[in-house]
Amino acid sequence: MYRRFRGRSLAALLVACTAGASAAAAGPALGVYAATESAAIDTTAATPDDAAADDARTDNTAAGDAAGNSTATADPEQEVTLRICNWEEYIDEGDWGEDEVIDLPEGDIFGENSLIEDFETWYEETYGVKVNVEYSTFGTNEDLYNMLTLGDTYDLVCPSEYMFMKLISEGEVVPLSDHFFDKSDEYNYYVKGVSPYLENIFESHTIDGEPWSRYAAGYMWGVTGIVYNPELMTREEASTWAVLTNPDFNKRVTIKDSVRECYFAAIGALEHDKLTSDAFLQDAAYKEKLEEVFNDTSPEMIARVQDWLQQMKDNVYSFEVDSGKSDMVTGKVAANYQWSGDAVYTMDQADEDDFRLDFAISEEGANIYFDGWVMLKRGINGDAAKQQAAEAFLNFISRPDNAIRNMYYIGYTSFISGGEDPRILDYLDWNYGAEEDEEDTVDYDVAYFFTGDETGSDPDYVLRAPAEQTMRQLGAQYPSTEDIRRTSIMQYFTPEENTAINNMWVNVRCYNIMHLPWWGWCLVAAGVAGVIWLIAGRIRYVRRHRED
Template sequence: MKKILKKALVVLLGTVMAVPVFASFACSKRVDLKVYNCYDYMDETLISDFKAYYKEKTGKSITVQYSCYDTPEDLYNNLKIKGSDYDVVCPSDYMIEKMAREGMLRKITLPEDSIYNANVSPFIKEKFESVTWGDDNEYNLSQYAIGYMWGTMGLCYNPENVDGEDMKSWSTLWNTNASFSIKDSVRDTYFIGLAKKYQTELEANKALYESDYATYYANLKNYFNDTSETTVTQMESILRSLRTNSYGMEVDEGKDMIKRGETDVYFAWSGDAVYAMDDAEEVGKELMYSVPEEGSNIWFDGWCIPTTAKNPELAIEFMEFISRPDNVIKNMEYIGYVSCVASDDVFDWVVDTYGADEGEYEVNLNYFFKADGSDGDYTVVTDTLGRQFSAQYPDEEVIKRCVMMNYFPPDANERVTRMWIRVKS
């Protein structure tokens, strides 16, 4: 009897250690919708707004779990390795393609009169449809994702210490004395490395912009999507010298570095540049944003439904809610990025925020706001260029010089990432 009691106690003591571990698996609360988004990438009050909206619409109360990831790779690992059951996730363009190719995403079909389809920018729609794969290009991004935010990549700089003319080319970074930060993110830094490698070709290509835009754009796409073995080998020394000449690498500290004056140039995504410009105004700095002229990257993030989702209907409901123009504006004001939604309400907001009655510049945004066949004119009159507005809504001429960087197939990805960690040694 004693022995049994003793053993029982020992086992008890042992299991007490393990209880908290298993408890977290066993008694997880029932959640109706699991949203997985990038950090600082949504006004989180929209989540409670959504719950209230759904309650009003259907009379049902729902619980929503909102969680965040650091990098698209974290998101991928979570779904691929752990098989997490998120209902709606928000990866970047190349990651959507990767996940869709690997069968991790559900197809999304929204009716023509859905809020998203009625309001999405035709420009975005076309970009999503342009990324295709499979036999006869039967698959494209728009089958798997609805657009969330988009933007460009460029140089955010302090005009007091840096000449704006120098910021019109990526290759400046290899010989400038200015202090600049680069991204500790292989795809982004690889992209500007390609701009250096193809410096002469890109310079020559500029001439085609006026005369033969189709060829110009095709060339641009080829240069900025080159992951061949010889190129990757050459890129190692190109990126190494970029790193040596830089102040350092960062993922999200860049905005602070330029605000504090550690750096004068910040290689940034447009939305972060907007944030940096807002932030630096507090210390009396007027930062500028430039998209280099030899060409840059245009990127998109979209909402997708993983195949492991438990509640795809509610996920669609959420996507529609987040695409509603009033919510879009609220969200944009909060995060500084630009929504893929382009309704008249959004345009009015742009004019209210950035327009000036007697401004000296006219920025044509028809490419983004004008639906096919409509006869509206979407021109904003403003008195400053190169600041928040230009970063958010670039002129069409800038956009026509931006290409997407496609997903790297597994072997190319392996080559590039291996090269990158060597650069970082």
């Protein structure tokens, strides 16, 4: 077994994290909060009214239909500019070393050039039209939204599921054309290779009555969990969201500086008994009810979450954006709340230092997250040639060899299972398959990802893997059937919910009455007494003048 993926070096990561830690250490809590991805307060500022959004969606649907068969009418004299905005370091940039060839039975895979360059070449060779890609990046979903609000124009963007849900609901997204879903087109790699399991999620979840799949093409996916040091923490301790408030690990655990991630973890901990009860787990509507629990935004739940998060704040080492990975590798903390893709990166870095870290998915439930591509109305603007190029890009990066290049380079898990193309499964075996002479191995079932069946098993999709990998990189990238059943989507917040939850988050990050010293309480009491005295005096004054 040979495994490695490309990404930032640990040295570069430490530099970035040191800068982040310096910023976090300076100034009041409010300044730290305002600089993080959790500061989503402004994201509702440009929300159109429902009627305008409905009109925009109608216009977008017409534009998408008009571009449906644009491949047949491409003008060879035309030159297309495609503006793409993606997460930082979230696509294969090429320049692989000679020792980085991925040797699969179907042939070798190697990233000499960036996928952007390769797409430009492939598109001109395939369609006879020159395309120039203007590629830029963003740091957080909120950064992207604010960039769009301020007038930046892109044709394709790749936000997380809650943000593309928001953009769709606001009428900012052009639907994918009918031709994009035509499996008879040899170049429609996405529809022929998307994981049936993930495709079902995108088709069964809707915005204003339309499935996500009408607007969004999945790119990467994963789950949230806990990266932990097995020498300092047991797997049982790491497999619950209560680890974040466990006093045995006071100041030894870090949490994401993200209101959504913290809100999800808090609900998991607060509803532990319910979520782990036999009656709940065996309910025929378990998945639907699980999603209801983790998307409870009632005033009562928000208040409970605030109380729990204030307790958690006292226990964790820090709220972090990117430093959690290096803190785990250097041994500064015992556990870190992490996205599975970053968890894989963290464990890989530790392996290079002969330092083992594991990954656990909480028994109460975990968040399953997605990053997906959507075409923006302001960018596409009814241009059939531009939409054709945008959809061709989605197909190009969904071709199994290119999906593998991306997974190798960035460490996250692609939406693509490959369909009839065996290379994704071969790559899984290339990464995690056990050596013939290994003794401590298990049969690891990943059929759900390749077939869409969460309950059955298919011997064609059972991987013989080292037993330890079920608790490490393999279990993070492709959770077990048991773990994947306990995952839930977190919906986007409505403007009203967003306001209430952000107010709660400000209270957690910036104020905590439990930290008020005795003299602070005395000042508060004196202030209240003073206000009462002034009011009483004013009342007496008014009464005397009325009597006079």
